[in-house]
Amino acid sequence: MAIADRKAKEKEQLKTLILNSARKLFVQNGVEQTTIRSIAKNIDYSVGTVYLYFKDKNAILNELHSLGFAQLGEQFKVLANVEKPMERLMAMGRLYINFAMENPDMYELMFTLKAPMAVLNESKKEEWDEGKSAFGVLKTTVEQCINQHHFEGHKAEPLTFMIWGLVHGMCSLQISDRAKAVHFENEDQIVSAGYEEFLKILKKL
Amino acid sequence: MAIADRKAKEKEQLKTLILNSARKLFVQNGVEQTTIRSIAKNIDYSVGTVYLYFKDKNAILNELHSLGFAQLGEQFKVLANVEKPMERLMAMGRLYINFAMENPDMYELMFTLKAPMAVLNESKKEEWDEGKSAFGVLKTTVEQCINQHHFEGHKAEPLTFMIWGLVHGMCSLQISDRAKAVHFENEDQIVSAGYEEFLKILKKL
DNA sequence: CAAATATAATGAACATTGTTCATTATATGA
């Protein structure tokens, strides 16, 4: 059935086209401004067509959300070269912060907006694989640190969550304009500066 | 001009009525579901009337946002009884987390949603007083800790931001369903558990 | 090849939002 194959490929292509358009507009203009109509217009298709390929707007956001994790995962690959777990942990935080600061809208979609998570809640079976796997990478590193006798007396999982929360929190405050509003001496460096303080602490543990 | 006074009082009362209604609906149903129409209907006034008292929906959110800070400030008052800065710092984090877990929608409004911040951006002169003052309280405590020779080699402001980020981050991940999606052993205790790990670290510094 | 069928695409139409503003009602002052 060569024809069916080709059709499947075409469908896949159009889906990708929609997704790429959505991503472009989304990164340019944010979630709210990225309307189904604007996506459709951007690729010269009708509104209805978009709905043939995606159940609703949340479904699109959910796929972009996955793309974001792929992108972050790509950047995390260099960490494989860092042998010492403690150094790897520190480098991971830096990469995470860099990603957040350079892709604030994508970051928001990945870690703040509820919309992409709503999709998972509907189909209850499905779990948040990207999240679990990303968290797993961090947790493994923390466990390796513990094996090397760092973090004396700590429990791996809550500690890992705390570290995630620490970097996420600073990024989140920055992206949501809360850090700016507080008026730091060096506004756009405050996240890095905060992370440096954390590193000082890490080196004592 | 007793009449003018009474009129001013009436205006103030209606404004408060709108605000209370908005808060009730907001805490019950979240931001999106709290429509101007639902607020108006709830107090038996017309849509237009709401707009006589508030410029737009963001203005309402911004006032709720302020009420949230008043509420949190109220809970922080007990901290005045904690003499030792280090203990006060630890208690502050706990109060912050409790507030976030018990008032997730309010917390989101205060520290995540961009809408209430948009009001500040319009009238550029106005700064985020509540934010600055809340951060100031935390920063002062951290400085007092430093004066008592804790946090050797740390800079007060970035360190304070880091600590804020730490508690905010965990709360934020929990409220945005990211923590849940990762499936911890003890899901609803993960924020507290994470904070406990932080306290262990604090005690070493 | 032509007709019948299946697949894909369309865009008008609906419901729901925030928001505006001409109109109506009410209260105040002359």
Added chain:
DNA sequence: TCATATAATGAACAATGTTCATTATATTTG
């Protein structure tokens, strides 16, 4: 009592997500 100022109304508008009957295109069949 009437003129004026103030307050309240709700219909109407634009923008959005979403649906679905209709149209267009492609595929299969006789």
